[in-house]
Amino acid sequence: MATYRPVAPQAYHTGCRASLGQLYYHHQPWLQRLLCRRLGCDAAAADLAQDAFVRLMRTPRSFDCDEGVRAYLSRMAKGLCVDHWRRLDIERAWQESIAACADAGLPSVEHQQIVIETLCEIDRMLSRLPEKVATAFLGSQLQGKPYRQIAEELGVSERMVKKYMAQAMLQCALIEAGFEASL
Template sequence: MSGSRSELDSVGELYAGHQQWLAGWLRQRLGCQDTAADLVQDTFMRLLARPRLFASDGDARAFLTTVAKGLCVDFWRRRQIEQAWLESVRQLDMAAVPSAERQAIIMETLLELDALFSRLPSKVANAFILSQVQGLTYRQIAEQLEVSERMVKRYMAEAMLHCALLQDDLDDDGDTLLLSEVEDD
């Protein structure tokens, strides 16, 4: 955590002055007091990680609102992924259902992949999905994306680099899971 003593004091003052307002604002959007409370904490944790001073209450609320909106999007995206995963698990034969630990690792991997794809330019992510999920050739991808095959190769190289970095992160966390392993369960 960085920041001067006055910046940290300012975060404390912001929390005291805006926590209830932000909780109400989030509760209205989320319909759940507990989730709203979690996101309030996450919002202020982000502010603590990079303290700043605000010229007015309006500036502070605008900043808190922006951070909270981003956290809401992340929350909804995670919920969608979790629901899709749970629906997939429900459709499996009981013998094929992975253990709870394995399911947690798969879910974490899915969330990491979602984060990876959301950071990639859309054409790069689309090229990767068309190749790896739909099995299209580079020529077919080029036609669909209206780019050259050479560009598709560049897109794929960028996507593969990001996947390799993600795999390294997962290896470091001890939660290694290759997508091919999901099919083996």
């Protein structure tokens, strides 16, 4: 299986030296077609293909062969599609909640985008947490459940729920500080 590893920005390899521009020229149409098949939308596919190459530009890789490039881009495309679908789900839920509160007046488009982006960050944070930690966090913060009730539902001690909450709050603090952390 072909491998990839981080390298200096000017060193792109596909068997022999190739620039990012050459990688883009040779692989972007293929990647866009792959994304279009997965998404069913050429415009979204074009956006995500562009995002893939921006990520590759930010974090250069060295590839052993063209198959390695395509394997890497294929894995990246899968992740980009998942992120895209999750964002659509979040946007849909936000629009439904706005529609349910129509009498309260609509927030500005800018405010709506800020809320959606914040919800996406929270979703990314929750997806990185172990299931019980995320469940405890949501039970406490969204549903207002006391730790004792959460502990009973999860089959753990109340002390463990406190540890779960500390773990989730640390992730929130890191997001607030502008750091991404992985567990």
